[in-house]
Amino acid sequence: MVAEGLTAARVYKLCAIAEQTKSYPLSGLQEDVVWRNDVAPFLGSLPKNVLDIWHYGFTEMLNNAIDHSGGAQVTVNMIKTAADVQIGIMDDGVGIFRKIQKALGLLDERHSVLELAKGKLTTDPARHTGEGIFFSSRMFDHFAILSGETYFSHKYLDEQDWILETKGPDTGTYVQMKLWNHTSRTQKKVFSRFTIGDELAFAKTVVPVRLAQYGDEALVSRSQAKRLLARVEKFAIVMLDFEGVSNIGQAFADEVFRVFPSEHPGTQLHPFNTSVAVGEMIRRALAAKSAISGQS
Template sequence: MQSTQIRKFILDNLSEHQKDIVRASIRKFGISRQGILRHLNSLIHDGKVAVHGKTKDRYYEIIPTIDFSKLIPISDSINENDIGVKYIFPYLNQLPKNITTICEYGFSNAFNNILSHSNAHHATIGFKQTSQLIQITIQDDGIGCFENIKDVYGLSSNWQAVFNLVKGKTTVAPDKYLGESLFFILRLFDICKIQANGLCLTRKEGRPEWELNECDEKPGTKIMLFISSNSKKDFYSELDEYSVDMESHRFNRTILPITLLLKNGEKLMSRSQAHDVLRGVNLFEEVCIDFQSIDFVSPTFIDEIFRVYALSNEQIHFTWKNAIPVVEKMIWRTVNRDD
């Protein structure tokens, strides 16, 4: 019984632990390194896992049952639906309907972003499937989505562009688009990674939910979408989390992971940082400030959001989550002020 559980754990977690799956398995099951390696070698022998490199450079990966990629020249004569129907959607036919819906939405909207905003000449699309996981990759050689957002909105850095993208209703063509597609793509999949302009944004189920790191700067934008082949995610249920009125499915609620604004050990100290958080939130009816991974916030930052801005924008309902006790106390003191 435990052998089945161990091997399932290895397969379920290998994509996130290619270099330390042995250590992760030891932590999970409390058995010896030799015991875990025995199960790992069995998966290698069965053709389910591949091993690369030697000693400390060794890493493992699940051998896909499907591994497709295609270089697509970008022109005015193509559209995202035709490309999806021809190259990607046929692989989805045997999957549950909920996964098919999410994958079709993710691919179509990511590829449409290339056609509409990237100024790219080529795109590479990919589809991988293992017994545990579906992966869709869309990569272009254009301007890069973070740089594009920064330039259009006049922001001071690509880090701010990332935060605006995660905030939602951010688009470089507001006369044509609502700024919803990448917002929901990030949240519909188990893992979503967006690499552009020297930054890698990752959103995944669990904690920490959001990560933003520097990476090698390459042309264009690369989007990688991962979803479990056993996922129970429902398209509309996921969207409903961002709707005040769930029956209408209107996108009028957002959650702001403010940890994405910080780099190099910065702290949330000033009203100007609060202004960065609040940029564009007037487009929403409800705004939730997510303090996950935040260990310090100054009173002025809290005051600017929960008193100054909230009082002058009473049509917006502000909430918060994941605040440590001292920050929670500070917020309550601010919102309950009489003056």
């Protein structure tokens, strides 16, 4: 697995038409200055929609290293091929998943991935909104974060594919973004998938349910359901993606589809990619909900 990864990385480098690596002290660093002086000249003439995505993703991720990492230095590596560009940003700070785990009091560093996947997660609400990683991860063809023992990745084509692995730098955070030079994707199109109607607010999210389960652990308990739905009341519409979840237990289904909606009428839950067994459990929970509301 690792050997394959290294080989692929080496082949990618062989195709490079330009490569640049530069380190910066984080103290006093400004993301727009690095963009203007180093990144935009390296990218050169690419279509406007592509440059706009790079501008957004690069400045958001460098700003994260500056504002959240608590580190001393950041290194930016850029590789350009005829087909695409890859940029890596590595800081030597506390590590993103550890930071989120501590701030939210999570039991496991890996729970941070589920929280990041939901969006609107920030550990500094006075100065931030928690949108940078959510939207950046959806704009690039490939977006990954490695830190500690956790790996979080999102592939555009394989929309729901968030992966957990156990390999990464011991300290700090490494963010890697890759974008095809001729994509027709635009920032606007990506933002509009998570807004409702003509409103500009970030009101809709997609939650990969399988991130609430670890290994072969089945989703059966109310506490797992509460973990899945923590903070989702911040959204009007929550798409629950059951890809990779073969079954769920009765208590889990009851908590998600009966208890949560009755306590949070402002948030609609929409399950999709459900197996036959999961669909059956959801129908049972909804039937119990109608029976109870029929009695009152």
